[in-house]
Amino acid sequence: MSSSAASRTRARGARRSDDLPVPFPHAGGVLLADQAQLDPMELLHGLVADLRAAGGRVVTGARVQHVSVIGRPTVRWDGGRMSSDTIVLATGAPTVDRALHFARLEPQRSYALAFDHPDPPDLMLLSAHGSSRSVRDAPGDGAARRLLVGGEGHTVGRARHEQGHLDRLREWTAEHFPQAVETHHWSAQDYTSPDALPRVGLLPLGRGRVHVATGFAKWGMTNGAAAALAVSGQILGDPVPWAQRLHRGRGRLPAAVGMARINAGVAAAGSLELGRAALKPLPKHVPEGEGAVGREGLLPAGRSTIDGRTCTVTAICTHLGGVLEWNDADQSYDCPLHGSRFAPTGEVLEGPATRALALRDDDHS
Template sequence: MDSIWSTTSSLRERSRLPGDRETQVAVIGGGMAGILIAHTLQAAGLRVAVLEAGRIGSGQSQHTTAKVTAQHGMCYDRLIRKLGAQKARQYAQANLAACKALDDLITTRGIDCDWQRQNAYVYGDDPAALDREARAAALLGLPADRTDASSLPFPAAGAVRFSDQAQFHPLKFLGALADGLTVYEQTPVLRVERDHLVTPWGTVRADRIIFACHFPFVNIPGLYFARMYQERSYVLALEHTPPVDGMWISADGSGCSLRTWGTYLLLGGGHHRSGAHPGPSRYDWLRTQARTFFPKSQERACWSAQDCMTPDGVPYIGRYAAGRLNWYVATGFNKWGMTSSMAAALILRDLLCSGTSPWAQVFDPGRFGTTALRGVASQSGQAAVHLARYFFQIPSETASQLSPGQGGILFYQGKKLGGYRDLDGSLYLVDLRCPHLGCQLEWNPDERSWDCPCHGSRFDARGQLLSGPAQEGIVHEG
C-alpha cells in the first residue's frame, strides 16, 4: 500500500546499467542507506556507483515513519548492562553524530525535505524503568531527561525525553541527494563474485563492494540469515486530530507510536514477526485506537514497514565477513533506519578511507558474544520449525473455499500450494516454499502478500517478489 511519502513526492527515473563498468566502490541498494553511503564516500573523493533492483527509495525507505533520533526505545540501560559502558557509549555517540551530520547536510545543501526539529519521547507505565533509562542515556552523553507524558491522548506513567531530535520527508531528501550520484535503477545484482557484481545488463567490477540492500542475499560467508529476522509494523495517516507535540513510541512496543507531518498524524503499531501474522487485522487494531483517542479523525493512508532485527539490538556495519576483505555491509537497523543509515555512512567512510572508526567495535558484523549466539540459536530453531511446516502442516482449505479477496494454504490437484482469489474471482496459485532457503510461506491478510517467517522475504498475491533476501518469485507453473 502507498505511504504518505510516496503519494506526496515524485522521484525522477534513472537508466539501468548500460553494460560492463568499473568503479572504486559499488553500493548494492538505492534506499536511504545506499544513497547516504554513496554520497558520503563520493564526498570523500571516491568514485562510487549505486545498483538498485527497482527504483530508488522503493523499498523500506518509503515506508518509514522518518524519525531522525538517537532515542531508540528503552535501549541504553540494556546496552550498558549487556555490552558495557564503552560499547554503549560508542552506539550513543554514533547516533548523535548521525543526527548532526543529517542536519548539517540538509542545511548546507538547502534540501527542501520538511526537516523539523522535535523532541523524541519513549513513554511507559514503569516509572523505575523510565528512571533507569534516563540515567543511562544521560551517563552516555545523550540529551535525555525524565518527564511526564501530558501530550499523549491516553494515560502513561511518564516518559524519557530526548531533546532536539528531528523528523523529515524521506523521499524528498532521498531524491535531492541522489541527483549528484551515479545510480543505475532496474539493475538487480544477481550474484557477487569476489570483486564482480553480475546483473542482467552487464558486470560491474569494483575495488570495494557494499551491501546496503536491507537484507544481504549472499548467505555464505556472513551467515546473516542466521543472525537476523524481519518484523512488520503498521501505520495510519490521520487528519483532523488534535496536535501531538514531539515524536512518541511506547517502552514495551505494544502501544502506539505517534508523530505529525503537516496536517497529518502518523499513528503506528501492531508489530509482529514477518510471516507470523497474529490473526486479527493490524490495520483494524490501529483504526480502533484512532476511533478511541481521535474520534474526529479521518484516515488518508495506511501502509506497513519491515525491519531487520538483530539479537543484541545493534546494527551490523563494517566488513561483511573475514574471508571477504573488500566486502562491507550495513544492515540490521532494527526500527531506526533513518539514523542508522547516516551512522553507517560515517562508519564506512572512515573504514574505507582510513581503516578505522571510533564506533566500529560495537557495530562490528563479526561479533558473536553470548547474546548474539543465543540469537543465532533462536533464529535457527525458528527456521527449522517453518521448514518442517511445509512437510507436516495439512491444509484445511480447497480452492473452492477461497472467497474473493482471500488467500490461504490449500490442496489443489493433489499439491500443497498457496492460493489467492482476487475480487473478480480469478485464482492465483503460488509455490509455498520460499526460494531463499525453503521455509514455508504464510499469508498476510493485511498486505495480501506471502511472507517468509524465517528470513522475511515477501511476495505479492500473484507470486511476484516484493522484497528479499529471496531473488526470484514464487509463481506456480502448471
C-alpha cells in the same frame, strides 16, 4: 549525511521538541529535550542530489541477485549489471549471503496509518510499555498536516491474521483521536540482530571490497547513518573508533543465546506451517482480494484472486524451502523462516530470496 543535505533538511521544517507544547495527555510519558523531527523523503532527495552532483548514478526498480566472487566486483540484477571497485550491500537481509546473515537476523513487519485530523499534536510519541505505538505528524495537502500512528510489530510470516494488527491500530486511534479520518495504510520490514546492534562489515569471499550493512532494528534513521559512517570509514582508510563494536566487538554468549532463540523460532515456525499445509486442502476458488495456502498434489500451493486475476503458485520459498503463509494485509506470500516475501503472481518482494515462485496456473478470467 552531507552538510548540504543536512542544511536543506533543516530549512524545510525540522522542529525541535523543546519548542513544542506539553505532551498529549493520553501519552502517559514525558517530553524529551533536544529532539528533532524531519521528513525522511526530503532527506532522501537531498542525499540523491548530492550523489548525482558528485557524479554518482542512481538505478531504481532493480533487484540485486548476485555479486561476483572473482575479478572486479560486479553486481548483477534482473536486467543488468554494474562493476565497481567497492560494493556495499544494504538490502535489508543481504541477498548475497556468504556469512549466513539469514540465520543471525529476525525479520519484523510493522504497520502504520495516516489520518486527516484537524489538529494533530506537535509531538513525537513512543510507547514505553505494552503494545508498541508511535505517533507523529507529517505534511498533508497544502498547509494541512496528517497524523501518523504506527506499531503492532511481529515476526514475518508468523501472524495468522496480519489485517488484525492494522485493525488494532485503528481501534487505538479511534479511542485517542476520535476526529481522525484514515487516508492511507502501509507496512514495513526490518531486521534485528541477536544483540540489537547493526551488523556491519566485510562480506566473505569479497577480497575486502564487498561490504554489508543490515540489522537496523527499525531505527534506520540512526542505525543506517551509523552503518554508513562505519562503512565509509573502512573504505576511505579512516575508520571511526566506535565502529569496531559493529564490526566485531560482540559478546559471544549473548549473541549465541540470541541466535539460538531466533533459530529455534525458525524451526518451530517451519514445522507448524508444513503441518498446516499438509492437513488443509487448497480451495478450488478464493474470493476477490484473498489468498490461501494448502495441499494440492505433492507440494504446498498458494492460490489468490487479486484484481480479477487468479494465480496458483508453488508455496515453497525459493531461499531455503520454507512453506509460505498468505498475508491478508499486504496480499503477499510470506516465509516464516527468514522473511522472504512474494507477490500473488510469484515475484520476489523481500529477500533473502532472489528467485520467483513457480507459477502453476494463471487464470485471467
